[in-house]
Amino acid sequence: MGTATGTQATQSLFAYVSNQNDDSLSVLAIPSNRTIKTIRVGQLPNSAVISPDGARVYTTNRGSNTLSVISTSTNTLIQTVRGVGSEPFATAFAPNRGRIYVPTLYTGSVFVLDSVTNNVLQEIPIGNGLVGIAVSPDESKVYVTSLGTGISIIDANTNKVIETIPATGSWSVRFLPNGTRYYVNNYGTNLVSVYNAGNNALIKRIPVGAAPLGVIVSKNGQRVYVTNSRGSSVSVIDTSTNGVIKTIPVGFVPFGIALTPLNRRAYVTNFGDNTISIIDTTTNSVIETIPTGNNPRGIAITS
Amino acid sequence: MAEPKRLLKRSVLVYVGNQNNSTVSVINSASNRVIKTIPVGKNPGQVNASPDGRQIYAINSGDRSISILSTRTNQVTRTLRNVSPEPFAAVSVGNRFYVSDLYTGGVTVFNALTNESIARFPVANLPLAIASLPDGKKLYVTTQARNIWIIDTRLKRVVNSIPTGATWGLDFTPDGKKFVVNSFGTNETLIYCVRTNKIINSIPVGVAPIDINVSRDGRRAYVTNSRSRSVSVIDLKSQRVIKTIQVGDVPYNLAITPDDRSIYVTNNGSNTVSVIDAGTLKVLLTIPVGLGPRGVAIV
Numbered sequence: 048m049g050t051a052t053g054t055q056a057t058q059s060l061f062a063y064v065s066n067q068n069d070d071s072l073s074v075l076a077i078p079s080n081r082t083i084k085t086i087r088v089g090q091l092p093n094s095a096v097i098s099p100d101g102a103r104v105y106t107t108n109r110g111s112n113t114l115s116v117i118s119t120s121t122n123t124l125i126q127t128v129r130g131v132g133s134e135p136f137a138t139a140f141a142p143n144r145g146r147i148y149v150p151t152l153y154t155g156s157v158f159v160l161d162s163v164t165n166n167v168l169q170e171i172p173i174g175n176g177l178v179g180i181a182v183s184p185d186e187s188k189v190y191v192t193s194l195g196t197g198i199s200i201i202d203a204n205t206n207k208v209i210e211t212i213p214a215t216g217s218w219s220v221r222f223l224p225n226g227t228r229y230y231v232n233n234y235g236t237n238l239v240s241v242y243n244a245g246n247n248a249l250i251k252r253i254p255v256g257a258a259p260l261g262v263i264v265s266k267n268g269q270r271v272y273v274t275n276s277r278g279s280s281v282s283v284i285d286t287s288t289n290g291v292i293k294t295i296p297v298g299f300v301p302f303g304i305a306l307t308p309l310n311r312r313a314y315v316t317n318f319g320d321n322t323i324s325i326i327d328t329t330t331n332s333v334i335e336t337i338p339t340g341n342n343p344r345g346i347a348i349t350s
Numbered sequence: 351m352a353e354p355k356r357l358l359k360r361s362v363l364v365y366v367g368n369q370n371n372s373t374v375s376v377i378n379s380a381s382n383r384v385i386k387t388i389p390v391g392k393n394p395g396q397v398n399a400s401p402d403g404r405q406i407y408a409i410n411s412g413d414r415s416i417s418i419l420s421t422r423t424n425q426v427t428r429t430l431r432n433v434s435p436e437p438f439a440a441v442s443v444g445n446r447f448y449v450s451d452l453y454t455g456g457v458t459v460f461n462a463l464t465n466e467s468i469a470r471f472p473v474a475n476l477p478l479a480i481a482s483l484p485d486g487k488k489l490y491v492t493t494q495a496r497n498i499w500i501i502d503t504r505l506k507r508v509v510n511s512i513p514t515g516a517t518w519g520l521d522f523t524p525d526g527k528k529f530v531v532n533s534f535g536t537n538e539t540l541i542y543c544v545r546t547n548k549i550i551n552s553i554p555v556g557v558a559p560i561d562i563n564v565s566r567d568g569r570r571a572y573v574t575n576s577r578s579r580s581v582s583v584i585d586l587k588s589q590r591v592i593k594t595i596q597v598g599d600v601p602y603n604l605a606i607t608p609d610d611r612s613i614y615v616t617n618n619g620s621n622t623v624s625v626i627d628a629g630t631l632k633v634l635l636t637i638p639v640g641l642g643p644r645g646v647a648i649v
Contacts, residue, residue, distance in 0.1 A: 068412050176534060215496055234475055300453050
């Protein structure tokens with residue numbers, strides 16, 4: 048079936064939101080921002096990520112120690128992945144390698160999955176309290192953040208840790224699209240640390256709001272957005288100066304954040320008040336607040 | 351004929367919070383069997399006993415609530431709702447109980463007689479464990495991030511902090527002069543002087559230590575090493591690990607019986623509780639419980 052005349056590209060966008068306390072994934076149509084479907088997933092879904100080909104959404108479910116795999120064409124649960132340790136926490140993809148990486152909080156390992164079958168291929172022991180993960184844009188390395196062990200860098204060819212960068216508790220890590228730098232939030236010290244990806248040297252520490260948790264980089268590489276969970280705000284960083292250009296008040300306990308494909312809107316899950324704040328990224332202000340399920344946490348937007 | 355030794359041992363009840371199937375298992379220490387499984391709120395994490403042993407508080411991380419259980423009837427007598435976005439740990443002090451929230455970083459104070467929330471105050475980013483000085487005047491809060499934060503229970507605010515990295519379980523010696531705390535990132539247990547807030551010693555333990563409990567006689571501390579399937583036994587006089595005991599997968603919390611003779615350890619990854627004999631320092635038996643056991647309290 049063809050799309051109706053006058054349909055904008057943005058009308059085929061969807062946001063997937065994991066409602067931690069409902070054990071569900073909500074599908075929101077953008078720009079109407081209406082929930083068109085709510086899908087039952089595993090217990091306590093703490094992250095939601097869309098596969099690079101756009102075909103699937105993966106939730107990590109820290110309450111049932113599983114991953115739920117949802118088809119974006121049917122919006123139905125198609126697979127439940129087990130054997131990923133105690134409290135899987137995030138998901139990252141290396142599409143050219145056909146691999147998915149899942150850090151697990153209490154097991155302290157990264158589980159390597161085949162991205163077609165979702166079978167667990169390998170468990171890489173890393174460190175204590177793993178929470179965040181990112182694959183470098185060239186897919187040569189996998190970066191893992193932790194509560195206790197700093198930032199561990201895995202060689203994606205050998206699946207071995209090649210370096211560990213000392214860092215106080217760090218939650219998320221995200222690369223610039225050109226792979227030259229990465230941004231890590233230190234949730235204990237209320238900072239975002241900027242690293243040179245070539246030599247892993249610290250370039251700058253940027254003060255942000257209290258207890259930063261979520262980080263996202265715009266696809267043009269110009270902006271980094273950080274959710275300040277205890278500051279009820281989002282910090283906007285200009286990557287040319289690495290300075291905060293705006294702090295935007297949002298809801299209570301902002302957690303996850305996702306951008307629409309042209310970077311026009313940022314969607315922020317407010318874990319504490321069961322809403323999503325929608326930010327206009329040109330004015331850097333909230334233009335709409337919409338209700339969600341209970342304790343919205345992970346969010347991903349189709350491209 | 352029954353062994354006289356066994357008759358001397360007072361039977362106690364052990365309450366275990368099963369995070370992943372939303373129940374509390376009740377174990378009778380005489381038989382070491384689960385005598386009841388009680389449905390509670392969603393995804394209970396910690397369980398705490400009131401000082402008089404009459405009530406158990408199950409902190410339900412998945413629906414913002416606390417289930418209050420009567421230890422006489424082993425039934426839920428009340429559910430406190432809308433506590434905070436993700437309640438995580440709790441401590442009972444006299445007629446108050448304090449519940450920390452993981453992501454708001456605050457503590458809610460309840461009147462234990464009326465179960466009404468009477469105050470709420472901010473503490474720090476990502477608090478994990480909360481422990482009370484024996485005299486109840488101060489609470490110590492550990493976090494996933496940095497520092498141990500000291501709260502004055504009368505002023506209801508943070509009055510001091512001790513610089514540290516990520517720490518988890520914390521407990522005091524019975525005389526209130528020292529505390530022990532697990533340095534989660536460095537695989538050590540640290541011993542501090544309460545008066546000076548200075549480190550007395552750091553003791554290497556297993557990998558990713560979570561919980562720690564000091565025996566009532568003050569002689570030992572037991573530590574769960576979440577990533578090495580073991581419990582470290584520390585002799586507090588020599589300040590050394592005297593034994594490392596293999597238990598189940600992802601040992602999480604532990605509790606010591608009032609007579610200091612047995613230690614109950616929840617194995618979060620293998621859905622069991624290991625019972626350790628404090629005399630032989632061996633696992634007596636392993637008891638299947640619910641899914642994802644975490645908190646454990648003994649009355």
